[in-house]
Amino acid sequence: MLAAMQDHPPPRETNPELDKLVTEIIGRVADKWTMLVLEILTENERLRFTRIAEQLEGISQKMLTKTLRQMERDGLLQRTVYPVVPPHVEYQLTELGLSLSAAFCGVWMWAEKNRGELLRARAQFDATPAAGVPQPRVAV
Amino acid sequence: MLAAMQDHPPPRETNPELDKLVTEIIGRVADKWTMLVLEILTENERLRFTRIAEQLEGISQKMLTKTLRQMERDGLLQRTVYPVVPPHVEYQLTELGLSLSAAFCGVWMWAEKNRGELLRARAQFDATPAAGVPQPRVAV
DNA sequence: CGGCATCCTCCTGGATACTG
């Protein structure tokens, strides 16, 4: 399986401007909260503000609002307001959002599958005698 | 938080602690510079510090060092020091790093494929009369 | 050349309080 991975074809960008744009998109989209909202809304297709907040324990209301606004702006989700009292707002992913969610699936699986190895690597790295000054492989 | 989920949705995490760990990993790994270094080292399998810096125009030496250290700690790349003067240090991805690079491939392709639609969505969103107060879809 | 240390600035993001 690892062997099959060695010839993985990287989606190569050679155009500087395009590359920059793509990078910018990645930077915006590969944010922790964005990914989690994507995940939550993939499972429950329609949710209101508070419901999302409940599943993101640790996020502040400010960050959630900001994250949802950004995602809406980027066309990843749609915001629906029901003009009632008290206010009722629902969020759901667009086709674009769903496709991004699918794209991130690989990364999620990677994280789940390799968390052990990653933690092991960390532990080993941190176990070096001189803290902060790791012992890199030295070659001649 | 996810306590009320006794059933098993698609291919998802239902264990809170696991979910948290995976989330933490995602958060660390889904960083802009990390992704770019991953990309660069996928193409050129061995590069020294300055060569990497050249391809990451805009990054400070401090950030590059930090990024490389984190990646080394997480077992994504290997650092090789040649004890000569002047110093010569090379970096190359490990199997783990290569597999992560492959996992991100999908997101990269998504960004390239959908950048147009994303920009269009943004433009439309920004074109709303009251800036900052978008006109969400209102339902009854 | 690679990289650590220091200083300093800016932005992120949390806490809180107030509305429609």
Next chain:
DNA sequence: CAGTATCCAGGAGGATGCCG
């Protein structure tokens, strides 16, 4: 309930200087 507005602390990260 779903925000917006304000204040404020802490960390991210750039610039500079020195060293092996």
